[in-house]
Amino acid sequence: MTGATTDRLIVVGAGPKAIAVAVKAFVLAGLGLRTPQVTVIEPNAVGGNWLESGGWTNGRHRLGTSPEKDAGFPYHSTAFGGRNAEINDRMRAFSWNAFLIDRGTYAEWIDRGRPSPQHHLWASYLGWIARKIDLDLVRGRVESVGVDDGRWAVRVIAADGRLADLAADRLMMTGPGSSERTLADHPRVLSVAEFWRLAARSELPSSSRAAVIGGGETAGSALDELLHHDVLTVSVISPNATIYTRGESYFENSLYSNPVKWRSLSLAERRDVVRRTDRGVFSVRVQETLLADERVAHLQGRVTRIVPEADGLALTLHNELRPDQTHAFDLVIDATGGDPLWFFEMFDQGATDLAELALGGPISQSRVESSIGYDLALENLEPPLYLPNLAGLAQGPGFPNLSSLGELSDRVLAPVSVGGVTQELRDPAHFPTTART
Numbered sequence: 001m002t003g004a005t006t007d008r009l010i011v012v013g014a015g016p017k018a019i020a021v022a023v024k025a026f027v028l029a030g031l032g033l034r035t036p037q038v039t040v041i042e043p044n045a046v047g048g049n050w051l052e053s054g055g056w057t058n059g060r061h062r063l064g065t066s067p068e069k070d071a072g073f074p075y076h077s078t079a080f081g082g083r084n085a086e087i088n089d090r091m092r093a094f095s096w097n098a099f100l101i102d103r104g105t106y107a108e109w110i111d112r113g114r115p116s117p118q119h120h121l122w123a124s125y126l127g128w129i130a131r132k133i134d135l136d137l138v139r140g141r142v143e144s145v146g147v148d149d150g151r152w153a154v155r156v157i158a159a160d161g162r163l164a165d166l167a168a169d170r171l172m173m174t175g176p177g178s179s180e181r182t183l184a185d186h187p188r189v190l191s192v193a194e195f196w197r198l199a200a201r202s203e204l205p206s207s208s209r210a211a212v213i214g215g216g217e218t219a220g221s222a223l224d225e226l227l228h229h230d231v232l233t234v235s236v237i238s239p240n241a242t243i244y245t246r247g248e249s250y251f252e253n254s255l256y257s258n259p260v261k262w263r264s265l266s267l268a269e270r271r272d273v274v275r276r277t278d279r280g281v282f283s284v285r286v287q288e289t290l291l292a293d294e295r296v297a298h299l300q301g302r303v304t305r306i307v308p309e310a311d312g313l314a315l316t317l318h319n320e321l322r323p324d325q326t327h328a329f330d331l332v333i334d335a336t337g338g339d340p341l342w343f344f345e346m347f348d349q350g351a352t353d354l355a356e357l358a359l360g361g362p363i364s365q366s367r368v369e370s371s372i373g374y375d376l377a378l379e380n381l382e383p384p385l386y387l388p389n390l391a392g393l394a395q396g397p398g399f400p401n402l403s404s405l406g407e408l409s410d411r412v413l414a415p416v417s418v419g420g421v422t423q424e425l426r427d428p429a430h431f432p433t434t435a436r437t
């Protein structure tokens with residue numbers, strides 16, 4: 001299990017997942033362990049989606065989860081035999097606490113009661129790690145993905161229009177895709193990115209009846225901001241019967257931090273946990289703000305139609321077992337979040353064919369979600385394609401978010417020894433049982 005390899009892992013997007021994998025690879029290489037060379041491609045800054053320029057936040061809203069769920073959390077590597085303790089120890093140099101100590105603000109943070117950092121500070125933490133490990137960062141936007149001679153062929157376009165073609169043995173996709181999407185093309189229907197642009201300039205149109213479509217973190221942050229502007233009422237529209245608060249008890253959190261039990265749950269049980277704790281839920285802090293504000297109400301339903309009217313927009317809401325209802329608004333924010341399959345749009349025909357062959361049919365969210373292996377890659381696909389954002393259902397609810405970035409990087413980077421021969425981990429059945437404690 002020693003010696004540097006030349007295999008290259010390209011990560012699309014320099015968010016927390018890319019940084020978690022890159023820093024773990026840095027630590028493994030420092031210990032002389034087998035690890036791919038990690039190259040990260042990012043058009044914005046490191047942690048770009050946590051800054052105003054990324055279009056998902058204004059950077060001043062606060063993290064919903066604890067920052068101690070950082071790039072190394074839960075500091076419990078079990079995949080590297082006798083070297084696990086050293087790895088955990090070296091990873092501590094890149095923790096949230098180490099970042100604060102380095103900035104000289106650790107004592108202040110403790111004394112203030114460990115507040116959740118604003119998103120821009122979280123981005124600074126990620127940037128700090130990137131600098132410490134001298135991250136191999138390519139500035140540009142991935143434009144297309146193909147397969148050439150058994151390797152990923154990734155085309156990157158830089159801000160000045162120059163193109164670069166990179167080859168990789170493995171590829172990892174991160175992030176939610178574009179923040180510019182809207183359900184309807186109308187000046188009073190704002191994408192998340194447009195909402196934050198206008199809010200930053202205090203140019204949000206005043207509204208007597210606003211709607212925020214979506215029940216997750218994106219909607220929560222937008223709503224939190226909207227209430228500071230000129231609105232008389234806000235309806236939060238989501239398909240659920242109510243707005244759930246993120247479950248934060250030990251029992252719920254432990255499933256996120258340590259997904260060992262996850263595979264023993266039925267699919268129905270797993271969906272239930274995700275529904276109650278992650279997808280379509282607001283953080284406790286956002287929920288508290290909303291409860292106290294009598295301008296906010298919840299409307300259940302899936303928006304199926306948006307029709308412009310003389311003085312606004314008519315939204316049709318669909319609910320199973322009930323007739324459709326129409327409600328009028330004068331401002332609509334589409335905060336339904338990203339498209340989990342966004343990156344497949346960049347795949348050329350060859351790469352798409354390969355993915356469909358691995359999936360046994362056309363690309364769909366349910367097919368992809370049920371085909372993610374232990375290593376967080378799509379099963380039956382060579383070269384490997386890691387999709388942690390779609391690994392929640394199959395492998396653990398913490399992989400799509402920030403809840404177990406250390407476990408995520410272990411899964412992606414762990415080698416496996418079968419019969420004394422070191423292989424990449426592709427099948428949990430081959431996982432050496434002695435390696436897990």
Ligand SMILES: Cc1cc2nc3c(=O)[nH]c(=O)nc-3n(C[C@H](O)[C@H](O)[C@H](O)COP(=O)(O)OP(=O)(O)OC[C@H]3O[C@@H](n4cnc5c(N)ncnc54)[C@H](O)[C@@H]3O)c2cc1C
Nearest residue numbers: 013015016017048049063064065141142174175217401402
């Ligand atoms: C407002 C908001 C608040 C959230 N708060 C929390 C929270 O508190 N806790 C939590 O666990 N989760 C939270 N989430 C969910 C969060 O998105 C994920 O947990 C986490 O950011 C995902 O990390 P990531 O590395 O996959 O992607 P991101 O941090 O989203 O990074 C993706 C990167 O990809 C880049 N990119 C996009 N397109 C391309 C391209 N074509 N080529 C190259 N790069 C590209 C982007 O610029 C971006 O920097 C929040 C989400 C939102 C929208």
